[in-house]
Amino acid sequence: MKDVQNEHDPRRIEIQKVGVKNVKYPIVVLDKHNQTQSTVATINMYADLPHDFKGTHMSRFIDVVNEYYVDISMHNFLDMLDKVRNFLEASRAYAEVIFPYFIEKRAPVSGERSMMEYICEYMGEVSDHYQHFYVGIQVPIATVCPCSLEISDAGAHNQRGIVRVKLLFDKFFWIEDVISIVEQSGSSEVYTLLKREDEKYITEQAFKRPRFVEDVVREVTEQLEATGDFRWFSVEAENFESIHNHSAYAFVERGSID
Numbered sequence: 001m002k003d004v005q006n007e008h009d010p011r012r013i014e015i016q017k018v019g020v021k022n023v024k025y026p027i028v029v030l031d032k033h034n035q036t037q038s039t040v041a042t043i044n045m046y047a048d049l050p051h052d053f054k055g056t057h058m059s060r061f062i063d064v065v066n067e068y069y070v071d072i073s074m075h076n077f078l079d080m081l082d083k084v085r086n087f088l089e090a091s092r093a094y095a096e097v098i099f100p101y102f103i104e105k106r107a108p109v110s111g112e113r114s115m116m117e118y119i120c121e122y123m124g125e126v127s128d129h130y131q132h133f134y135v136g137i138q139v140p141i142a143t144v145c146p147c148s149l150e151i152s153d154a155g156a157h158n159q160r161g162i163v164r165v166k167l168l169f170d171k172f173f174w175i176e177d178v179i180s181i182v183e184q185s186g187s188s189e190v191y192t193l194l195k196r197e198d199e200k201y202i203t204e205q206a207f208k209r210p211r212f213v214e215d216v217v218r219e220v221t222e223q224l225e226a227t228g229d230f231r232w233f234s235v236e237a238e239n240f241e242s243i244h245n246h247s248a249y250a251f252v253e254r255g256s257i258d
Contacts, residue, residue: 011051012051012052013051014048014049014050014051015048015049016048017046017047017048017094018046018047018048018049018056019044019045019046019047019056019058019061019094020043020044020045020046020058020061020062021044022042022043022044023042023043023044023045023061023062023065024040024041024042024043025040025041025043025065025069026038026039026040026041026069027039027040027041027069027070027072027097027099028069028070028071028072029072029073029099029101029120030073030074030174032174032175032176032177033104033176036071037101037102039099039100039101039102040099040100041072041097041098041099042097042098042099043065043095043096043097043098044094044095044096045061045064045065045084045093045094045095045096046093046094046095047084047085047088047090047092047093047094048090048091048092048093049090056088056090057087057088060084060087060088061084063087064080064083064084064087065080067080067083068080068083072097072122074122074133074135074169074172075172077095077097077122077124077133078124078126078131078133080095081093081094081095081124081125081126081131082126085126085127091127091128092125092126092127093125093126093127094124094125095122095123095124096121096122096123097121097122097123098119098120098121099119099120099121100117100118100119100120101117101118101119101120101175102115102116102117102118103115103116103118103176103179104116105189105191105192107191107193107194107195107198108198108201108202109195109197109198109200109201110194110195110197110198112193112194112195112198113193114191114192114193115192116190116191116192117192118137118138118139118140118175118179119137119138120135120136120137120138120175121134121135121136121137122134122135122136123135123136123166132168132257133168133169134166134167134168134169135166135167135169135175135178136164136165136166136167137164137165137167137175137178137179137182138162138163138164139162139163139164139165139179139182139183140160140161140162140163140190141160141161141162141163141182141183141185141186141187141188141189141190141216142158142159142160142161142186142187142188142189142190142202142206143158143159143161143186143187143206143210143211143212143213143216143239144156144157144158144187144206144207144209144210144211145157145158145210145212146210146211146212146215147212148243149207149210156207156210157241157242157243158187158206158242159239159240159241159242160190160239160240161186161213161216161237161238161239161240162237162238162240163182163185163186163216163217163220163235163236163237163238164235164236164237164238165178165182165220165224165233165234165235166233166234167224167230167232167233168230168231168232168233168255168257170229170230170231171229173227173229178224181220181223181224182220184219184223185211185215185216185219185220185223186209186211186216187205187206187207187209187210187211188202188205188206188209189202212248212250213237213238213239213248213249213250214250216237216250217235217236217237217250217251217252218252220235220237220252221235221252221254224254225254230255231255231256231257232253232254232255232256232257233253233254233255234251234252234253234254235251235252235253236249236250236251236252237249237250237251
């Protein structure tokens with residue numbers, strides 16, 4: 001059959017990224033306590049296209065996903081991108097794999113168990129000259145405002161927030177360990193299931209640990225640096241303010257990618 005994609009294109013315009021986006025696919029990732037975890041990912045995968053090719057072979061991207069979905073681990077991710085690059089005879093390949101990751105959490109007093117969702121992302125780029133792989137993790141937390149607590153005769157405003165961590169992968173680490181670091185940085189953790197005794201405990205403990213977004217990103221940064229595992233990382237915290245019609249935000253970037 002005629003291969004239209006391989007026909008010559010006369011416009012001499014190289015395309016930096018061409019591929020598939022928003023592919024929903026079941027995947028299996030590593031789990032610290034259960035060895036593996038099955039989840040459903042949204043996958044974006046691209047490669048560059050030389051100026052003289054009319055199009056890329058979109059089906060090749062799905063072929064590679066179909067080969068690797070049973071073990072999209074940190075170790076295999078770059079191999080998957082190399083396979084894309086070789087399949088398409090491209091000089092660069094890129095991928096983003098976004099997935100919900102679930103951890104069983106116990107309520108602090110009642111011990112009730114429930115599953116907590118964290119949004120994770122694998123991001124990578126490979127070429128003849130470099131390989132970059134990042135792990136992104138979103139962790140919900142709760143914070144009590146130190147200023148509000150200081151100036152109020154009773155109470156203080158508090159809110160949920162999101163901490164987003166992006167880590168350059170150099171050596172293996174567990175997602176669970178990074179989540180634990182982030183959860184300890186806020187005024188309190190967030191849970192799926194709580195009883196009244198848990199709510200009482202969490203509220204009282206949170207008011208003993210007021211945190212600005214600035215405090216949160218600094219706490220996480222200190223703890224990540226103390227591990228010695230990450231050559232480069234970024235931390236951003238966003239509080240969904242309860243008494244303002246905007247979010248409070250802070251960002252830290254440390255280390256070097258080169």
